[in-house]
Amino acid sequence: MNAALDPEIAASPLAVHGLTVSYGRKPAVYSVDFVTPPGSMTAIIGPNGAGKSTLLKAALGITRRLSGDVRVFGKPYAEQSRHVAYVPQRSSVDWDFPATVLDVVMMGLYRDLRWWQLTRRRHRDQAMQSLSRVGMEAFAERQIGQLSGGQQQRVFLARALVQDAELMILDEPFAGVDAATEKAIVEVLKSLKARGKTLLCVHHDLATVRDYFDHVLLINVRRVAAGPVHQAFTSAALQEAYGGRLSDVQLARIICPAAHLTQRA
Amino acid sequence: MSDFVMLSLVPMTIAAITCLSCALLGNFLVLRRQSLIGDAISHVALPGIVASFLITGTLAASAMMIGAGVAALITVVMIELIKRLGQVEASAAMGVAFTAIFALGVLMLEWHGASGVHLDVEHALYGNLESLIWFEGLGWHSLFDRQALADLPPQLARVSWVALLVVVFLVVFRRALVIGSFDAEFAASIKARPAVVDLLLVMMVAITAIAAFEAAGSIIVIAMFICPAASARLLTNHLGQQIAWSQVLALVSALLGYVLAGYGPGWLGLDMSLSAAGMIATVSGLILLLACLFGPYRQRDGAARA
Numbered sequence: 001m002n003a004a005l006d007p008e009i010a011a012s013p014l015a016v017h018g019l020t021v022s023y024g025r026k027p028a029v030y031s032v033d034f035v036t037p038p039g040s041m042t043a044i045i046g047p048n049g050a051g052k053s054t055l056l057k058a059a060l061g062i063t064r065r066l067s068g069d070v071r072v073f074g075k076p077y078a079e080q081s082r083h084v085a086y087v088p089q090r091s092s093v094d095w096d097f098p099a100t101v102l103d104v105v106m107m108g109l110y111r112d113l114r115w116w117q118l119t120r121r122r123h124r125d126q127a128m129q130s131l132s133r134v135g136m137e138a139f140a141e142r143q144i145g146q147l148s149g150g151q152q153q154r155v156f157l158a159r160a161l162v163q164d165a166e167l168m169i170l171d172e173p174f175a176g177v178d179a180a181t182e183k184a185i186v187e188v189l190k191s192l193k194a195r196g197k198t199l200l201c202v203h204h205d206l207a208t209v210r211d212y213f214d215h216v217l218l219i220n221v222r223r224v225a226a227g228p229v230h231q232a233f234t235s236a237a238l239q240e241a242y243g244g245r246l247s248d249v250q251l252a253r254i255i256c257p258a259a260h261l262t263q264r265a
Numbered sequence: 266m267s268d269f270v271m272l273s274l275v276p277m278t279i280a281a282i283t284c285l286s287c288a289l290l291g292n293f294l295v296l297r298r299q300s301l302i303g304d305a306i307s308h309v310a311l312p313g314i315v316a317s318f319l320i321t322g323t324l325a326a327s328a329m330m331i332g333a334g335v336a337a338l339i340t341v342v343m344i345e346l347i348k349r350l351g352q353v354e355a356s357a358a359m360g361v362a363f364t365a366i367f368a369l370g371v372l373m374l375e376w377h378g379a380s381g382v383h384l385d386v387e388h389a390l391y392g393n394l395e396s397l398i399w400f401e402g403l404g405w406h407s408l409f410d411r412q413a414l415a416d417l418p419p420q421l422a423r424v425s426w427v428a429l430l431v432v433v434f435l436v437v438f439r440r441a442l443v444i445g446s447f448d449a450e451f452a453a454s455i456k457a458r459p460a461v462v463d464l465l466l467v468m469m470v471a472i473t474a475i476a477a478f479e480a481a482g483s484i485i486v487i488a489m490f491i492c493p494a495a496s497a498r499l500l501t502n503h504l505g506q507q508i509a510w511s512q513v514l515a516l517v518s519a520l521l522g523y524v525l526a527g528y529g530p531g532w533l534g535l536d537m538s539l540s541a542a543g544m545i546a547t548v549s550g551l552i553l554l555l556a557c558l559f560g561p562y563r564q565r566d567g568a569a570r571a
Contacts, residue, residue, distance in 0.1 A: 086454035
């Protein structure tokens with residue numbers, strides 16, 4: 001992949017080529033290529049153990065990759081990490097940690113603060129602004145262990161918002177949150193998209209893919225399909241990704257939710 | 266009172282500085298559930314020191330500290346290898362690594378018969394705080410006497426430098442340490458280099474443990490890496506306050522422990538004194554017990570939900 005020559009890759013906030021990751025002998029992700037379209041809202045879809053989170057972690061340099069190339073706007077991630085905000089899975093951290101909601105959101109400002117600088121009013125205001133965008137400003141001084149799952153997820157989202165990055169990568173942002181929180185999070189993500197930001201999201205609920213996203217990447221260790229939802233999100237691709245474990249009824253409901261609803265009515 | 270300056274001032278100060286710097290680092294070890302690493306490193310200092318004695322034939326402090334440092338490094342590498350290859354959790358790997366290396370140290374010591382030299386297991390464990398006498402410290406006025414100051418035990422300067430290093434490390438890396446302790450994956454994504462900070466923390470623990478070990482014995486080190494920070498965690502839900510509390514508790518343990526060891530038996534009418542290091546560690550353990558029983562944050566929502 002010659003990133004300097006390919007305009008598509010130079011414009012993409014995250015382009016991976018030949019990405020392979022292995023835990024032990026078995027590859028978790030095998031030679032995946034994907035170019036995230038700028039300004040898109042992309043769902044990464046696949047069954048459990050398909051390597052969705054691993055793909056993202058390897059792209060972000062959290063997990064070591066065996067081979068492959070990762071570019072952010074045509075340059076290596078290490079130089080460009082400022083353009084990317086990452087929202088890890090909620091379950092990946094210790095919520096018993098002695099920190100307040102505001103403390104966690106301020107972690108998103110890490111790059112703006114050198115070690116000799118103190119945290120100032122302006123940083124606090126920035127963090128509070130992000131909190132109010134996810135409707136959590138009233139909880140700023142709350143100990144993080146006292147939050148519900150949905151509130152924890154919104155705090156993580158606020159921490160990513162304060163980074164003001166071009167690309168936001170979210171790992172299962174809707175896992176274990178109630179319907180109201182899910183809706184609130186989707187609204188925030190859509191407003192980001194409206195402002196020209198790119199979103200890349202590991203997603204599990206196949207029924208909402210069409211409502212929330214405009215692009216999909218289907219993987220099951222290898223790349224199965226990728227592209228705009230109406231082209232790539234097909235029953236054939238889903239059957240391939242899930243190894244034929246989805247029933248026809250499920251598929252009909254996923255691919256054509258509107259048709260299903262009218263049928264039922 | 267001149268007795269106090271000569272016999273007790275220096276050991277007490279060394280104990281206090283040691284306790285403060287160990288407790289400071291201990292905050293992050295406790296939060297990362299890595300408390301055992303302090304234990305591991307202070308145990309493997311023994312084989313390191315024995316090996317350096319066998320190789321160099323001297324008991325010079327520098328040689329001992331290098332030996333302990335190399336042993337700590339080998340242990341850290343070994344823990345990492347056992348963790349990766351054996352696919353076991355960190356604490357299991359630490360347990361295996363440090364007991365094995367410590368046992369090796371005991372065998373090396375006996376086999377060589379180094380017991381003739383002033384180098385024995387008891388010394389290693391309990392330390393020798395009481396022996397750090399300031400012979401020129403004839404009274405408080407000696408604190409302003411250049412010649413008397415030159416006679417201060419070298420351990421005092423050593424633990425002070427290490428304490429300063431610990432403070433500088435924590436100030437410079439405070440944000441990276443906190444972020445890496447809370448959410449290592451996020452830290453990696455914003456290039457806060459959690460792996461590097463992790464390694465630096467372990468190195469600081471090793472340096473502190475070795476300096477303290479030589480002055481005050483490993484029992485103090487092990488207790489101080491865990492007890493004050495763990496007690497402080499039960500007193501507050503705020504990291505800044507937790508660190509402040511850990512410092513207060515460490516200082517109280519050091520001073521109270523030292524006084525109790527020296528004078529406690531006398532108050533009971535017994536003509537003896539107890540090991541200061543042992544008493545300091547005991548006091549810190551008792552404080553932890555009290556915090557467990559009465560601390561306002563012993564039951565936390567986050568723990569219950571997770």
